[in-house]
Amino acid sequence: MATAEWQPKTEGILEILPEEIVDFEEQVARFQAGEWNPNDFMAYRLRQGVYGQRQADSQMLRIKAPFGGINADQMDALGVLAEKYAPLGKGHVTTRENFQFHHIPLEVTPEIMRLIGDVGLSTREACGNTVRNVTGSPMAGVNPDEPFDVTPYAAAYARYFVRHPFTQSLPRKFKTSFSDSDDDYAISAIHDMGFIPKIKDGKKGFKMVTGGGTAIMPKLGQALYEFVPVEEYIKVTEAVIRIFHKTDELRKNRMKARIKFYIDRIGMDEFRAQVEEELKGEWTQKSFDPTPLLFIEDESKDAPSLKGDYKTGSGKEFDRWMDSNVKSQKQDGYKVVMVKLPLGDVDNNQFHQLADMSRKYAGGRMRLTHQQNLAFRWVPSESLYEVWEKLNEIGLGDPGAHEITDIVSCPGTDSCKLGITSSMGLGSAISEMVESIDTSDPLIRKMHIKMSGCPNGCGQHHVGDIGFHGAAAKGPGGQVPAYELFLGGSFDGGDTRIGQRAKIKIPAKRVPEAIGKILSHYKNDRKDGEEFKDFVARVGPEAIEPVLEEFKDLPELNRDSLQYYMDWTKTVKYQLERGEGECAV
Template sequence: MAGVSNDEAFDATPYAAAYSRYFARHPFTQMMPRKIKTAFSSCNDDCAMTPIHDVGFLPRIQDGEKGFKMVMGGGTAIMPRIAPTLYEFIGLNDYLKVTEAALRVFHGSDELRKNRSKARVKFLIDRIGIDDFRNLVEEAMKEDWAQRSFDPTPLLFLEDESIDAPALDGNYTTVNGDTPEYKAWFDSNVESQKQEGYSVVQVKLPLGDINPDQFHALADLSRKYGGGRARITAQQNFALRWVPNNALNEVWNTLIDMGFGEAGANGITDIVSCPGTDSCKLGITASMGLGQALIETVNGLDTSDPLVQKMHIKMSGCPNGCGLHHIANIGF
């Protein structure tokens, strides 16, 4: 939802791109104890789930200045942790420097290199505490490398998506626009953008599965109704942005023909699973099979209660927790 969310402080997308451009192929990021997973959220609901990442950024505006709240040390797998707050606010001109300092501390922890299964930054922060980790970051920022400008402006990814957005005065059909099925889909799968006249459509993909023919059809749908763009969500769905409000019914009917017109995106019937033993070498259980069985079971239940509809079911096929079962209401 970054860039189109009604409740975002500002669009984090350009700064996420600058972060990627800065740290990709950075000399020391190629030799850290292990990987770093980073998330940028723009919406108040934290759609990117920053607390379960190694590094997370949430946009903030403080005294008129744009910046980020920065969290660090989250993760799932064998030791799930919610990332504690490293800084409540860091300005846009400093977030790259602070991150580099934090990664330098991580890089310099030889203790983590002794055991690959415990070589993530969450283990370091869990051992010494976030306050001592912050002190190490502060010390790192006193070094010579940090005494220069970290203005991200040259690295920003700036793109005006509205240029390619479909016109609002298009002639679209409204077949079946007053049916209960359409209303249910509209209520659960459509969210208005901050740009007047446009909405985001969540295309619900059962267990994240999509075949080549459906992929081509979805690409055509995106070109016609979404400016040729689509984003993948943490719920294993597609998000079509810049869909004109008067085209929503036509989009829904097209999705029905593709097999993706089901309501309930981000709800209890929108079950998430990793590939499990179907295709993953690390899988030890058939999580996709369990997911399909649960979909059939849940669809046969009365889930009309609003609180029940908001529940999440997730499953993982191994202890690494790629299905994010740790943060589900019901996890396997």
């Protein structure tokens, strides 16, 4: 079939436009023929979800999964993508609940768009100064404590703002989350716009939080409105985006162009007044009823039978996995299984294996999480032992989901132009270290460790109990890969906190050792029942810095100390190489 005649086989959350892919294919050919200005093409390419890597002639392809939703056929298609087009043979789940594939040649990206388009997946506006992928909670629709299922409304929001005329060239990107309850799993406070479901006088609505973000000036969002009816949440958001779009001062410095900077300068009261003035415009006269855009899917009709012939068993390791990776859902007899993906990576075989498991045990559907994991829902309670065994067979049966061993990391210098350090390499080293120590202490077990390869925060390091971002330090023998340290961040249970920065840079190769020192100090000096975030709030990072004093000294460069001058997983002496990123284009 000629590419111009291609039509997607499946309807997805986001509309797949064949002519859009044809146009992209034509523009790629024009660019490679030298007919496009590189900067102009970059902005166009980013809106299609194609992001340049630090490696020449390599692209990262970002695939959106609105509210983290993914199905078995889509996972199979991603497995084909990983095997056929991705040299590393894997995909990566991000904290934005996207899938990323790296080292992709530009000329094959239209082929991939058709491959995933056939199963209803899109890359449209996954990058660039647009409304990015809408994240959600993996428990939405099954959470016993939720006021209502936000899934249809998250999908409607994504559908409304994709290709919207005001979202194609914003001053900067605009990130959105939909939580399922007051526990705020989706971390509304670090988003440009966050929604928390509420019921008021019998009506559905949302608390709307805006102005949050991490990166160079981390800010917690504030309540724009405590309650907005579901009939108006899209309209109010459009008012916010219209103000954001026309605020020229934000376009003068792209490093300070997120909406959080504007709200921080004028204050929430003034910003709210501007929103209310914007809502008086003629554009508000049309209907904003989300009903035509709602994504309604009755997952219960595809749920596996509770009376299946499942293998049963018991054991200490199974009990440990049950304790950390299995949650109850409000539908009797069913559970949610959190599959712990090491640093968010899924190889080409695992894509197909997870797809097959979801068909048998979870109604053919899954959810991605901001912890870079995957959730099976609608899993019959009687099948859990069998599910655990199957996960072990494919290398994904480890316990510790959403615990200290569940390390979060961005790709760092493995692919990102802005990367300063190999955060994925460090993540693997920390995982190995934490798995080797006793984490049975419940207060230590519940901690979170997150890292980013640069200050921008793609690994959400600001809200980890212990967070790191990449930096370069100066040693007697030259540059050393190192990390800035943040302590006492939080995102669990609706208690979002930005970690406090410690006045120290830790050489990358000594970070695992430093974590051990921090944990020992906390265990010895905390009060009874005192969580790490509260311990840091009480004593401050300055009380922990002396424990880390030994890590300040860098050795002379020689054969024995060379390891400190090399980054994790690298075999050459470290040299800071940082290109111009495309996040702000």
